[in-house]
Amino acid sequence: MLNRSLALPAALVCAATLGGCGLVPGTGSDTHTVRIWLMQDSVSEEFLERFTTAYEKDHPSVDLEVTFQEWTGIGKKITTVLGSDSAPDVIEVGNTQVAQYAQSDGLLDLTLESVRDLGNEEWLPGLAEPGSIDGSQYGIPWYAANRVVIYNKDLFAEAGIKVPPKTRTEWLEVSERLDVGGNQGIYLSGQDWYTLAGFIWDEGGELAVERGSGWEGTLHTPAALRGMEFYKKLQSHGNGPRNADEMTPPQADVFAEGTVAQMIAIPGAATVIEKANPALKGKLGYFPVPGKTSSVPGSVFTGGSDLIVPENARERAAGVEVVKALASEQWQRDLARTMNYVPNKTTLADVIEGEESTAAMAAGAAQGRATPNSPQWADVEADNPIKPYMTAVLQGADPARAARAASKRITLGLLP
Incomplete structure (x- = not known):
């Protein structure tokens, strides 16, 4: 949905x-x-x-x-x-x-x-x-x-960045260059789990998989852990809250302040940004979430x-x-x-x-x-163990241990 x-x-x-x-x-x-x-x-x-x-x-x-x-x-x-x-x-x-x-x-x-x-x-x-x-x-x-990456063209120009990044490696480098002075390289909240899902999929992982007659949470797999590791690196190039999602506060409002170089959202968020800060009208750019190689965009x-x-x-x-x-x-x-x-x-x-x-x-x-194709996935989202897992990792918890606990909660939530 x-x-x-x-x-x-x-x-x-x-x-x-x-x-x-x-x-x-x-x-x-x-x-x-x-x-x-x-x-x-x-x-x-x-x-x-x-x-x-x-x-x-x-x-x-x-x-x-x-x-x-x-x-x-x-x-x-x-x-x-x-x-x-x-x-x-x-x-x-x-x-x-x-x-x-x-x-x-x-x-x-x-x-x-x-x-x-x-x-x-x-x-x-x-x-x-x-x-x-x-x-x-x-x-x-x-x-x-x-989702795409919405960026502030003026901040990119000030940093001497002429071409948007096309790979994850380039994206991290660009975000670090933009994270200077009073500017944030990227505003990424700590619990934006839909964005995390894309990184996990790019690594070959899943949020959950169907085994036999049931489903099993898989945030603890090596591939899923690599996705979370990349998320943590990217999130470090801004001041997004580690214990909240992209609506707390609304990330478009934060971007509208003019000191954020990038955010991840659907293009419609630009309308909110420009309404909050008309000075940014015509100064917003867009590029697909970068993938692991330049030939294929990232999963979303x-x-x-x-x-x-x-x-x-x-x-x-x-x-x-x-x-x-x-x-x-x-x-x-x-x-x-x-x-x-x-x-x-x-x-x-x-x-x-x-x-x-x-x-x-x-x-x-x-x-x-899309999210796991289980009739019970809506129940998992209602209790959403992925969000506290992300916060725990960003605040220094052992990723493997936190992921295993979250996977267990997902598995229980997917029981028929």
Whole structure:
């Protein structure tokens, strides 16, 4: 799902022309009304009007009725409706929520459609993998957003840095050069565990792995420990709090003070920065999180949405056709341009070329990953043992011992 710390697009207004929060269904005995739940702010009014008008023109016997839902409390709401006889026909869900809903046996298996019509071999891994459960595709990738490095061009210029770093080694060197005087080379909070996950994945490690019929936390493995070691080195080139996440205080507000050279966030954070400090407008740059080599960007957590069809949907077949349209190249290109999202396929990255921020995001998205695909992962995040583990290591605790304790808590949290 979109990380709770990731800023969503500007507020979407459910205009009267759209029938409040739904499109006015057509009339006539042969008309099929496809009910769609989308998440608040996921698309603009203009995009929705374009899609609806075009789709209903091409499918004269179909009316689309769209209702917007709030992210808060959506998990319980969807789980409840999947077990009822009043489920909508299409639902937008967070990419990491699919496993939770599939566990209820309330989702339609969309494997055939994904292979035959949608070109699943080109999907972003961070969207496709969470939607696949036991070899069946229940969630169809819709859009993605992931972290990049936002940097202050003036501070880079003052330090004589003309080209953003492309490898981890270069990144550490650049961050150290920028960490001078009253400036911070990078503002990285001690509990930004999504960023840590990317470093762990780059080292070949995992947060947890499935063994037999259960899951096991793996922060204590050599690969995961190497990821944490790199995080500690990078974090040392700034004054980010070791015992708080990126929202305490909000890192965009800290960056807006003008003395921070870099931060890791989705590009939308730039809007917050520029609003807080208009003097920084036009002075922000973007580059993908660097990888271990210059040929491949670093791994990043991919937030975004998948589309699902409930098994008990009244207009199930028509709902599948709507999903296929929304996931098609035509509407993926439109959505990416309209909302500055990363399209669902790596082959569509050209649609956001020329936009520095979204191009950096798309480059990183090709190395996108998601959290462990377990229905219980939401429970792990609620108690989140990764955050105190990170703080303990940054404050000098033995990494192996702290990691083993955190892995044990993850394993317990993933028990069915």
